[in-house]
Amino acid sequence: MSNTQAPWWKDATVYQIYPASFKDSNNDGIGDLGGIIESLDYIQSLGVDAIWVCPMYASPQVDMGYDISDYEAVYPPYGTMQDMETLISEVHHRGMRIILDLVINHTSDQHEWFKQSRSSRDNPKRDWYMWRPAKYDADGVRHPPNNWRSNFGDSTWQWDELTQEYYLHLFCPEQPDLNWENVETRQAIYQSAMISWLERGVDGFRVDTVNMYSKPAGLPDAPIRDPGFPWQDAGLVYCNGPHMDMYLEEMNAILTKYNAMSVGECPFTPDRQRVIDYVSAEKRRLNMVFQFDAVNVGIGTTLKFMTKPFNYALVELKNAIAGTQNLLDGTDAWTTSFIENHDQARSVSRFGDDSPQWRTRSAKMLAMLFGCLSGTLYLYQGQELGMINLPLSVPIEEYKDVDSSNYYREMVERSHNDPTAVQEAKAALQHLARDHARTPMQWTAAKHAGFTGSEAQPWMCVNSSAAEGINVADEAGDDSSVLAFWRKTLKIRQQHCNVLVHGLFELVDAENPRVFSFVKSATHGSGRTLVVCNFSGSDSDLPNYDGLDLSAAKTLLGNVEVDGRYDSPREVQYDSRLQPWESRLYIL
Incomplete structure (x- = not known):
């Protein structure tokens, strides 16, 4: 694709919104679509071109909406389908675009498809999910089909008493994996999760866990990297399976009809050529992906949280960023620039210095760094303010994320409640937990940071830094704020897009x-x-x-x-x- 006719998404900056935590318009303590609609002028004033809205679909909320029970309905506390249609039209009215999260590796166990699949072994939808018989050892003890560890700890297999088989879940037991090898299943996914929203006018999708749909033949065991523990990290085994290219080409054919874009979440893919195969313009699979090289700097090698804060050298961060930037060198591929999202702790606390003395300056430094990288730029809510992690003094009970609570519980059990090990687990979570991205957006210095009414109880604790000047109201009137700096950076990025974007x-x-x-x-x-x-x-x-x-x-x-x-x-x-x-x- 020549630079003269670059598609809109190449030069775009995309602003990511986590609905539960963005803005509460009806004072029930939960962010909602009305709050997003109210804030569109603010979002546009940053100089961004598009918004990405995290899952707002019907869901039991076991994993904050990434467990979807109906792709064609809205989670009632967030609003109605009419609110979604208003949001889409108001975004377009401002000359911006809107992309949604596409979560199709798995559904909720409350989805009608899974309820039927689980009802009996001969139900027509039985094969829509991944069911397998148990393995039995010499003593007749039942075991799961393999040793894969789920992304949230424990086995990826859940025993179903009624039908006497296991089903696969790469995430929570309440998130059963769909069987993509079934053509009928794929067509239903495309219709319900994609076409129904493209018809309503959305401009594309951020595709969740985009390289997990095709599982390897035989579902082999993962190598033992955590001796003495039954379940092993299997990402390199189950990602990038044999039919991934075919599935993505089918999806791309649908997206192309609607001139819609795709950005895939692409973990466990160290091979540069494999990434290029996904995002090559000629191959027509995905427009771009999020690689995890930079955000994984400093995380544990056995388990993500099994590390100490700032456990990395700057050279590692440089090499990680260089790896994703160099995708453009001599190829027809495209890349992304990001350091925060709903799955990452705040970048100022991880890679800068969040002390009162340096947090503003280090936040600006990170803004300049990522604002000057090539590819499509993604900015996460609150990042433009330099929002920071919750302080260490916040009790562990305030951490709401299933990933955090599972890890903390596992470390308490593994260490037999050893105080040192428990304290290390807490310190690791204070540095890396996803919860830090999910605290309410900081609009003012008032009670609850202006996220919700003063009488309401926010669904998650508000960071005390809102009262210390890290909020929209205080920063909007300050030329020396992180917010002002992001606006300048995005303006310069557009003025010099030939160099800074391409x-x-x-x-x-x-x-x-x-x-x-x-x-x-x-x-x-x-x-x-x-x-x-x-x-x-x-x-x-x-x-x-x-x-x-x-x-x-x-x-x-x-x-x-x-x-x-x-x-x-x-x-x-x-x-x-x-x-x-x-x-x-x-x-x-």
């Missing part, structure tokens, strides 16, 4: 342990930029880039106050020393 990425001074620097070069026409980010609380030297004299280069954006003005390009004074958490964008 350009080729090259690491500079790759082994530098404190400074992350890279050059972007335009693929069409001319233009080069240099981005420099000091990932440390100490002064650092500017990198030496091919002996280039940066004193003659123009600074487009910086995150440090100069002569009483914040974020002002250093026109007069050239400084070869970077202050703590300082970042600069040079045009070369």
